[in-house]
Structure formats: C-alpha cells, structure tokens
Amino acid sequence: MADLRTNFAGIKSPNPFWLASGPPTDKAYNVERAFEAGWGGVVWKTVGEQVVNVSSRYGANAYNGTRVAGFTNIELISDRPVEVNLEEIRAVKKRWPDRAVVVSLMVPCEETAWKNILPAVEDTGCDGIELNFGCPHGMSERGMGAAVGQVPEYVTMVTEWAKAYSDMPVIVKLTPNVNDVLYPARAAVDGKTDAVSLINTVASVIGVDLDTMSPLPEVNGKGSHGGYCGPAVKPIALRMIGDIAREFGSGLPISGIGGIATWRDAAEHIAMGSGTVQVCTAAMHQGFKIVEDMADGLSNWMDSKGYRTIDDFRGQAIENYVRWENLDMNYEIVARIDQDACIKCGLCHIACEDTAHQAITARSNGERRYEVVDKECVGCNLCMLVCPVENCITMERVDNGKPYVSWIDDPRNPANQQAAE
Amino acid sequence: MVKLRFAQRDPMAEQSDIAAGRLDKAAYEQGFSSDAKVPLDQRRALIEASRCYFCYDAPCVEACPTSIDIPSFIRKISTHNIRGAALDILEPNIFGGACARVCPVEELCEEACVRDAQETKPVAIGLLQRFATDRFFETGEQPFTRAAPSGKRIAVVGAGPAGLSCAHRLARLGHEVVVYDARDKAGGLNEYGIAAYKVVGDFAQKEVDFILAIGGITLETGKALGKDLSLDDLRRDFDAVFLAMGQAGVRAVGAGGEDLTGVEPAVDFIARLRQAPDLAALPVGRRIVVIGGGNTAIDAAIQSKRLGAEDVTLVYRRGPDEMGATDHEQEFAQTEGVKIKHWAKPVRFVGDNGVLSGVEFEYTQLAGGKLEGTGDTFVVPADMALTAVGQVLVEDPVKDGAKETLNISGGRIVIGEQGHTSLKGVYAGGDCVEGNDLTVQAVEDGKVTARAIDDDLRG
Numbered sequence: 104m105a106d107l108r109t110n111f112a113g114i115k116s117p118n119p120f121w122l123a124s125g126p127p128t129d130k131a132y133n134v135e136r137a138f139e140a141g142w143g144g145v146v147w148k149t150v151g152e153q154v155v156n157v158s159s160r161y162g163a164n165a166y167n168g169t170r171v172a173g174f175t176n177i178e179l180i181s182d183r184p185v186e187v188n189l190e191e192i193r194a195v196k197k198r199w200p201d202r203a204v205v206v207s208l209m210v211p212c213e214e215t216a217w218k219n220i221l222p223a224v225e226d227t228g229c230d231g232i233e234l235n236f237g238c239p240h241g242m243s244e245r246g247m248g249a250a251v252g253q254v255p256e257y258v259t260m261v262t263e264w265a266k267a268y269s270d271m272p273v274i275v276k277l278t279p280n281v282n283d284v285l286y287p288a289r290a291a292v293d294g295k296t297d298a299v300s301l302i303n304t305v306a307s308v309i310g311v312d313l314d315t316m317s318p319l320p321e322v323n324g325k326g327s328h329g330g331y332c333g334p335a336v337k338p339i340a341l342r343m344i345g346d347i348a349r350e351f352g353s354g355l356p357i358s359g360i361g362g363i364a365t366w367r368d369a370a371e372h373i374a375m376g377s378g379t380v381q382v383c384t385a386a387m388h389q390g391f392k393i394v395e396d397m398a399d400g401l402s403n404w405m406d407s408k409g410y411r412t413i414d415d416f417r418g419q420a421i422e423n424y425v426r427w428e429n430l431d432m433n434y435e436i437v438a439r440i441d442q443d444a445c446i447k448c449g450l451c452h453i454a455c456e457d458t459a460h461q462a463i464t465a466r467s468n469g470e471r472r473y474e475v476v477d478k479e480c481v482g483c484n485l486c487m488l489v490c491p492v493e494n495c496i497t498m499e500r501v502d503n504g505k506p507y508v509s510w511i512d513d514p515r516n517p518a519n520q521q522a523a524e
Numbered sequence: 525m526v527k528l529r530f531a532q533r534d535p536m537a538e539q540s541d542i543a544a545g546r547l548d549k550a551a552y553e554q555g556f557s558s559d560a561k562v563p564l565d566q567r568r569a570l571i572e573a574s575r576c577y578f579c580y581d582a583p584c585v586e587a588c589p590t591s592i593d594i595p596s597f598i599r600k601i602s603t604h605n606i607r608g609a610a611l612d613i614l615e616p617n618i619f620g621g622a623c624a625r626v627c628p629v630e631e632l633c634e635e636a637c638v639r640d641a642q643e644t645k646p647v648a649i650g651l652l653q654r655f656a657t658d659r660f661f662e663t664g665e666q667p668f669t670r671a672a673p674s675g676k677r678i679a680v681v682g683a684g685p686a687g688l689s690c691a692h693r694l695a696r697l698g699h700e701v702v703v704y705d706a707r708d709k710a711g712g713l714n715e716y717g718i719a720a721y722k723v724v725g726d727f728a729q730k731e732v733d734f735i736l737a738i739g740g741i742t743l744e745t746g747k748a749l750g751k752d753l754s755l756d757d758l759r760r761d762f763d764a765v766f767l768a769m770g771q772a773g774v775r776a777v778g779a780g781g782e783d784l785t786g787v788e789p790a791v792d793f794i795a796r797l798r799q800a801p802d803l804a805a806l807p808v809g810r811r812i813v814v815i816g817g818g819n820t821a822i823d824a825a826i827q828s829k830r831l832g833a834e835d836v837t838l839v840y841r842r843g844p845d846e847m848g849a850t851d852h853e854q855e856f857a858q859t860e861g862v863k864i865k866h867w868a869k870p871v872r873f874v875g876d877n878g879v880l881s882g883v884e885f886e887y888t889q890l891a892g893g894k895l896e897g898t899g900d901t902f903v904v905p906a907d908m909a910l911t912a913v914g915q916v917l918v919e920d921p922v923k924d925g926a927k928e929t930l931n932i933s934g935g936r937i938v939i940g941e942q943g944h945t946s947l948k949g950v951y952a953g954g955d956c957v958e959g960n961d962l963t964v965q966a967v968e969d970g971k972v973t974a975r976a977i978d979d980d981l982r983g
C-alpha cells in the first residue's frame with residue numbers, strides 16, 4: 104500500500120488532498136464534514152476585512168451535457184467576522200490534530216494590518232497561513248488580492264511582513280492573471296516565503312444572458328467579471344506550476360490548485376511538481392465524498408507503478424517539460440486509422456480537409472473510406488482528437504533514421520543558415 | 525438460419541417426440557454460450573459511467589440488498605480505478621460478479637436510478653458492475669486477507685450464495701469454516717439453477733474458486749445434512765452452525781398424471797441442462813408445456829426453446845401482473861418465441877401408455893378476489909411438461925432425530941434480524957428463510973449472519 108502522507112513546508116497531512124480556500128472551508132461545520140470524509144487538510148476560506156457578499160454569486164459553463172465544465176464566482180472573502188472564524192479554526196484544529204489546517208488571509212496592504220492579525224491567527228494553533236494574492240474580482244478593486252499579486256514588489260513586501268510577524272509556514276497563493284507567473288513567484292521567494300500555491304481563479308465573464316443582456320452571474324440585471332475555475336482551468340494551472348517547478352526545483356514547495364476532480368488530475372499536478380493539491384470546484388459540484396476515489400485511486404495507481412511515496416513521483420514530468428526550442432525537430436509521426444473501429448462519421452476528413460493538410464480521404468471506389476495519405480500528414484494529432492472513437496486513430500512513429508536535433512541546432516533555423524553563410 | 529430437426533414421425537402413431545440434437549452446433553453456442561446481456565467494452569463503460577450523477581445518499585444504493593456503493597464504484601470506473609471499483613463491489617458483496625449477471629436490476633438498483641425517473645433510461649448499473657468485476661478478476665489478485673485466527677470453527681450447510689457469502693466473511697474475520705453440500709459441486713443455484721445464458725461458461729465455478737482462495741474454508745461436497753451429517757453432530761462439533769440449504773424440494777402441481785414419463789420439475793431439467801457437457805446430446809421435447817409464473821418457469825421455457833423445441837407454451841393460473849417473473853423477463857420470453865397463456869390451471873397430465881401427450885387445463889377467473897375454475901377446459905399437446913409451481917424447504921434433515929426442534933413456519937426456517945434461529949448457535953439465511961429468493965438477498969443474509977456469529981462468538 105502506497106504511503107500518501109505528505110510533509111509540505113513543515114505542514115503534515117495524512118494525504119495530499121486539501122480543500123482550497125473557498126465555500127467548502129468557510130465554516131467549522133463544512134470543514135469537519137470534510138475531515139470525516141477523509142480530506143487531508145484545508146485552507147480555510149480567506150479571512151480578513153469585513154465584506155458583504157451578493158446574491159447570486161456563481162455561474163457555470165455547461166458544455167455539451169457536462170453541467171460544470173467550468174465555474175465562476177463573484178464571491179469575496181469570508182463574510183463572517185474574523186473572531187468567529189479564528190475561534191472555529193482553533194476548535195477544529197484541536198479536534199483534528201493530524202489534519203492540515205491552513206488559514207488564508209487577506210488584509211489591506213499596510214504593515215499594521217498584518218502585524219495586528221498575524222498573532223491572533225497564530226494563536227489558534229493552525230499549521231500555517233496562505234496569503235491570498237489571487238482573488239481577481241471585488242477585492243482587487245480595493246487594492247487587495249490580485250492587485251497585490253500582480254505587483255512583484257508588493258508580493259515581496261507582504262510576504263516579508265508575514266514572515267516577520269509570525270513563525271508559521273507561509274504559503275503565497277499566486278494569481279494566474281499575470282503575463283508570467285515567474286515574476287510574482289520570484290518575488291515571493293525574495294520575501295522568504297516557505298511555499299507557493301496556485302492557481303487562484305482566472306478573471307473572466309462566464310456568459311451573457313441574451314434576453315436580459317446581463318453578463319453572468321446576474322445580480323439584479325447587472326454582472327461583473329468573476330474568477331474562473333473547475334475542470335477548464337487545469338491546463339492553465341499545470342503550465343504555471345510547471346514553470347515554477349522548473350525554475351525552483353524541489354527548493355520551493357508548490358501546492359497545486361486548479362481543475363482537480365479526480366486522482367488522475369491530482370497525479371498530473373504532482374507529476375508537474377506539486378507537493379499537495381487543493382480542490383474547490385469539484386467538491387462544490389459533487390460533495391466531499393469524491394476524496395475517497397482520489398485517495399484510493401492514487402494509492403492503487405502508485406502501487407501499480409511501484410511508487411511508495413508521493414515524493415517518488417513528484418515532479419517526474421519536470422525534466423520532460425522543456426522549452427519549445429529543445430523539442431526534437433526530427434521526430435515524425437503520422438496518423439493511422441483502424442478501419443475496423445472506424446464508424447465512418449467523416450469528422451477526421453473534414454477537420455483535415457478544411458483546416459489542416461488534406462491528408463485524409465473521404466471515399467474510395469464510391470464507398471465511404473477514410474484513409475491517411477502519409478505524405479501529406481504532418482502528424483498534428485487533429486484527426487485523432489476529433490475522432491469520436493477512442494483509439495480508432497492513433498499516431499504512429501515514422502522511423503526516418505534521423506537523430507535528435509533541437510531547433511537551436513537545426514540547419515533549417517534561419518539563424519543557423521546565416522551563420523553558415 | 526437454424527435448421528430444426530424433428531424425429532421422423534409416423535402419422536399413424538401419436539408418439540412422444542423427445543430428441544437430442546435438434547439444432548446446428550452454432551445455434552447451441554448462440555443460445556447458451558453468449559451472454560444474454562452483452563458486456564460493455566472499455567469505451568462503452570466509460571460513456572455509461574459518465575451518465576451517473578454521483579448522487580448523494582443515492583436511491584440505487586438503497587435499492588441494492590447488499591448496499592453496494594454504486595456511485596462510488598461507477599466514479600472509480602470513470603477514473604480508471606478498476607481495483608477500487610471492484611473492491612467497492614466485492615467488499616459488501618463477494619458474489620458481485622454473479623449478481624452483476626443475475627440480479628433483476630430492473631426491479632432493484634436500476635429501477636431506483638434517478639435517471640430512470642428523469643429519462644426512463646437508468647444508468648446500466650448491472651453492466652458496469654460486471655465490467656469492473658470482470659476486469660478485476662482478470663488480474664488474478666486476491667484482495668482479501670484474514671484477521672488473526674479466532675480459534676473458532678463454524679459449520680455451514682449449503683454451498684450456495686448464502687453459505688459461501690457467510691463462509692467468506694467468517695474466514696475474513698479469522699474463523700475456520702467447513703462448508704458441507706449435498707451436491708458434487710459448490711455454488712448452489714448459481715451452478716445448478718440460474719439460466720445458462722446469464723452465467724455463461726464456467727463463471728460460477730471460477731467465482732467459487734475466487735471465494736475459497738481466501739483460505740480457512742474447507743469444502744466438503746457430497747455430504748448431505750440428514751444423511752451424512754446431523755444437526756446435533758454439527759452443534760456438538762462446531763462453535764456455530766449456519767443453515768443455507770436453499771429450497772431443495774419442489775412443490776407438486778397436484779394434478780393427476782404427474783408421474784407420466786415426460787413430466788418433470790423445471791429445476792431438474794435446468795440442473796441437467798446446466799451440467800450437460802454437450803447440449804446437443806440433451807433431449808428436449810418438440811412441444812413443451814411449462815406450468816408456473818415465476819422466473820424458474822420463464823427460464824425453463826426459454827432454455828427449452830433454445831434447445832430447439834418447436835412450441836413452448838407457458839401456462840399461468842393468474843394474470844401477467846401477478847406473475848413472479850418481472851415484466852422484463854416475460855417480454856424476453858415472448859421475444860424468444862415462448863407463448864404465455866394466462867388464466868388457466870392444470871387439471872390433468874394426459875398420457876398414452878405411461879407417456880405424456882398433453883396437459884389439460886381449466887380456465888380460471890377471479891370471483892370475489894378468489895381464484896376459481898370456470899369449468900371450461902382445453903388440452904395443450906405436449907411431449908414434455910416442466911413444472912415450476914414453487915420450490916420448498918426439505919425439512920427432514922434439520923428435524924429428524926434432533927434433540928431440540930428448529931422452529932419452521934410456512935416452509936421456512938424462522939429467524940430473527942440477524943439470522944438467529946430458535947436454536948442456540950444455529951443460524952440460517954438465503955432461500956431457506958422467508959425472503960425474496962434472490963441471489964443478492966442470499967449473499968446479504970450470509971454476510972449479515974457472519975457478522976452476527978462473529979459478534980456472538982466473541983461475546
């Protein structure tokens with residue numbers, strides 16, 4: 104049996120599955136239910152300045168029958184008084200000593216504000232704090248959340264205050280709403296953070312009601328932009344996590360967040376360098392019980408691969424996560440169609456014909472027949488991706504006998520041609 | 525095209541036509557060796573799994589007698605966690621593989637599925653359960669382990685679903701178990717009764733092997749209670765006894781001529797069929813009459829038709845709604861070409877020289893809620909009549925010569941909530957106690973009783 108225990112920047116939990124700061128972690132009631140269900144830890148819903156939340160708050164991107172392919176919210180931080188939250192945190196941590204209880208914080212960008220709140224938080228006995236530099240709506244307009252996370256100097260400054268006024272492990276939660284996440288990540292490291300977590304939600308408008316002409320979610324006929332999350336954002340998260348893991352290696356613990364709903368999503372986050380993972384939308388969609396398959400599935404998979412601990416495969420994908428210029432320019436694949444599996448829908452043909460390389464036939468001797476014209480196929484994957492039959496189209500390696508060559512060394516690179524001249 | 529072969533008939537002599545080899549080889553294959561419900565492949569399993577809503581406090585789970593966590597195992601299929609899915613099934617129901625094949629899901633889990641209410645198309649829970657267990661069994665893994673030895677020994681009488689479910693749970697809990705069965709093979713009706721097209725190949729024996737592989741269970745076949753063993757002996761030699769003998773007797777139709785050649789209890793015919801090494805060598809009548817309205821009647825009718833019988837008529841004394849067989853099974857029989865006749869009861873088996881030639885029936889009707897004959901009769905010509913008007917508990921083995929008598933009422937051993945009988949240290953479950961006579965219920969009875977035995981023995 105695989106050992107799922109984690110030690111993340113000194114914060115221990117029985118498994119790497121934490122609930123991300125959000126509605127699932129807003130109260131002792133929810134958090135205790137989560138622990139009963141088996142979650143290894145929580146990041147408490149962001150505590151800070153008193154706010155008021157609106158109704159409605161959420162929107163979902165339903166796509167082709169999937170009710171929540173993506174999710175958005177225009178909710179602010181916890182709307183309950185700080186003292187109430189802190190008392191509950193103290194009680195919960197006492198009752199669940201083996202679980203990770205991290206407190207998310209967001210107060211104005213002033214030293215006194217941090218100096219005041221940190222000792223009170225530390226006094227609860229919680230395991231660490233997460234600095235919410237990510238919220239892209241509402242709070243950012245008040246100079247907090249993403250407004251801090253987007254300015255590296257502020258990130259460093261606030262991180263330094265957090266380290267100065269408490270001894271708890273500090274996790275800086277990064278916003279994806281930046282050009283290059285490495286800037287705020289470096290800033291957090293400069294401020295001596297113990298770890299980073301990412302991603303927070305992506306600034307977005309989830310849709311427009313075409314009758315009322317209000318952006319969604321709608322609050323009495325009006326909408327404002329919100330934060331996007333759920334399955335749709337996993338790719339964005341994986342990329343940013345990968346960038347940070349590649350730069351900092353295991354020197355900077357990363358708590359991966361974004362679109363995690365199954366153990367497979369979690370395993371991918373961990374392979375890209377995450378030490379723990381955090382979940383929000385998937386729990387909001389189907390309840391806390393989803394953690395059972397996460398733990399059981401991850402453990403079974405680890406056993407099947409011979410990984411004993413999370414660390415055994417953490418970051419394993421990073422050495423293969425390279426810059427484009429280092430990819431093998433001589434690698435060649437072509438599409439193969441399994442004629443027995445093909446249901447003759449023609450989607451591969453029209454995708455290739457209209458939008459790619461005219462490499463798939465539509466008919467042969469008057470019959471519907473979809474065949475790859477090898478010499479036209481550039482190995483782009485498009486047909487495989489659109490084919491509705493799994494494993495019907497596969498991509499096959501062409502043995503061209505050519506060795507690995509990067510773009511940097513490729514003679515076709517104009518820079519090399521100039522050099523040769 | 526299937527070619528039917530009927531005996532060369534002498535038009536002068538009305539002789540009984542019971543013959544083997546009526547069909548091409550391929551037709552036997554088609555009829556008995558291919559699954560009635562086509563199993564899902566990986567792709568279809570994933571599509572089907574994606575239809576499950578992962579309901580909270582799911583109604584499908586409530587409808588499963590063994591309370592399998594259906595949303596959980598289906599989610600695990602979606603995430604490719606097949607081991608986890610299979611264990612979600614096998615932990616509460618060690619016969620999860622058989623149940624996936626034989627459960628009348630249309631009146632259990634699938635009837636309760638919210639998608640049935642939403643769009644009259646429930647999630648195919650049975651097929652998904654089969655997918656998960658089949659894939660898992662392919663790995664050959666033995667996932668269950670035994671607790672530290674308790675030093676206690678328990679005798680189980682009957683190696684059917686109830687007996688083996690109990691034995692397996694007891695073995696897991698650290699006890700030693702000896703399972704006795706009168707028959708040559710273990711499995712009970714999974715091996716001798718369930719329709720061949722529901723459990724094709726040697727699945728039933730493979731499942732028994734899987735269950736026994738946990739260790740701590742000694743199987744003694746060919747040992748009958750009442751003949752080779754007595755209840756008193758078992759009570760003396762073991763710490764507890766679990767009775768799971770099913771219903772080994774059949775109810776007589778109670779019409780004249782039942783002893784004619786060609787009249788046979790349907791369960792005997794099915795048992796013979798299930799054990800036949802070569803179905804082409806199994807004789808079957810040209811014209812069959814099946815009497816009864818339960819699943820046994822339906823199964824006998826369909827299987828005789830698939831053996832090549834030309835006309836199969838199932839006669840039931842009441843209407844379609846009162847039949848024990850589900851609507852689904854009645855429809856299945858009809859699409860197989862079985863003629864179902866309602867509202868008629870057998871009066872007499874008609875014969876020539878001791879050989880069956882037909883069955884005489886009287887029409888019935890309800891009068892003031894009571895079933896009565898109308899006085900009008902008709903004869904259905906038949907070479908074979910299969911009777912399926914109910915199985916019964918054979919009481920002698922548990923009664924004869926026993927110091928204390930076991931409380932039996934209405935032909936069933938009387939039990940309390942957790943399988944306790946009127947005798948100390950004696951428990952019972954499955955078809956020999958009152959219940960719905962389903963495989964899955966027998967499995968649940970065995971499991972619940974094993975826990976009770978464990979509790980009682982550990983005091």
Ligand SMILES: Cc1cc2nc3c(=O)[nH]c(=O)nc-3n(C[C@H](O)[C@H](O)[C@H](O)COP(=O)(O)OP(=O)(O)OC[C@H]3O[C@@H](n4cnc5c(N)ncnc54)[C@H](O)[C@@H]3O)c2cc1C
Nearest residue numbers: 682684685686706712713748749770954955961962963966
């Ligand atoms: C024809 C037929 C078709 C069926 N189809 C279905 C179906 O499709 N789906 C479904 O859910 N259920 C079906 N059932 C019902 C199901 O098979 C039973 O409910 C289930 O097998 C009961 O399990 P059990 O362990 O109590 O008894 P059994 O399976 O009957 O096992 C009892 C065992 O005890 C042994 N035994 C009996 N007397 C003695 C003795 N004196 N000493 C030692 N051993 C003894 C027998 O040999 C047998 O092995 C069907 C039943 C029949 C008859």
Ligand SMILES: Cc1cc2nc3c(=O)[nH]c(=O)nc-3n(C[C@H](O)[C@H](O)[C@H](O)COP(=O)(O)O)c2cc1C
Nearest residue numbers: 123124125149176302303332333361362382383384
């Ligand atoms: C309704 C809602 C409220 C959230 N509130 C907070 C918050 O208070 N603090 C915070 O740091 N992140 C908050 N988040 C962001 C989540 O913690 C998480 O970073 C994001 O949703 C991505 O993860 P997911 O794809 O699993 O949902 C919230 C997300 C949602 C959906």
Ligand code: SF4
Nearest residue numbers: 126158159160161387
């Ligand atoms: S989820 Fe609960 S709080 Fe939200 S709208 Fe529905 S009933 Fe109201």
Ligand code: SF4
Nearest residue numbers: 445446448449451490
């Ligand atoms: S998309 Fe797939 S199934 Fe459709 S025609 Fe092409 S190969 Fe066949």
Ligand code: SF4
Nearest residue numbers: 576577579584637638
């Ligand atoms: S009721 Fe249907 S949809 Fe709901 S959990 Fe059960 S199988 Fe899934």
